Amino acid sequence: MKYLTMTKTEQLFDEAISTIQSRGVIYGHPYYNMERISKLVSSYLEYPVMPHDICIFNILQKISRLQESPGHYDSCVDIAAYIGLYKTVYDAEIDEDFKKGDDL
Numbered sequence: 001m002k003y004l005t006m007t008k009t010e011q012l013f014d015e016a017i018s019t020i021q022s023r024g025v026i027y028g029h030p031y032y033n034m035e036r037i038s039k040l041v042s043s044y045l046e047y048p049v050m051p052h053d054i055c056i057f058n059i060l061q062k063i064s065r066l067q068e069s070p071g072h073y074d075s076c077v078d079i080a081a082y083i084g085l086y087k088t089v090y091d092a093e094i095d096e097d098f099k100k101g102d103d104l
Contacts, residue, residue, distance in 0.1 A: 016080035031092035055086035
């Protein structure tokens with residue numbers, strides 16, 4: 001039997017998924033964390049910010065770091081994780097049946 005080894009890109013995405021899962025155990029569903037942050041940022045800016053926007057802000061921060069340190073592995077993993085979180089958070093925002101305490 002031939003074993004397939006993961007490419008570096010697949011390893012990156014695998015690590016991003018593991019990060020999302022491990023953080024979920026600690027912080028719960030990402031929507032609620034991003035919602036809390038969006039309320040704090042909205043208050044600070046005096047302008048409404050949606051929970052999914054926080055994921056985009058975090059991606060932009062990581063892109064800025066890549067400009068300083070191109071190819072930095074952790075920043076690439078974080079960007080992959082934040083785009084996954086973006087989709088999860090956005091889906092929760094538009095899901096009329098989504099309620100606190102539900103696991104998606």
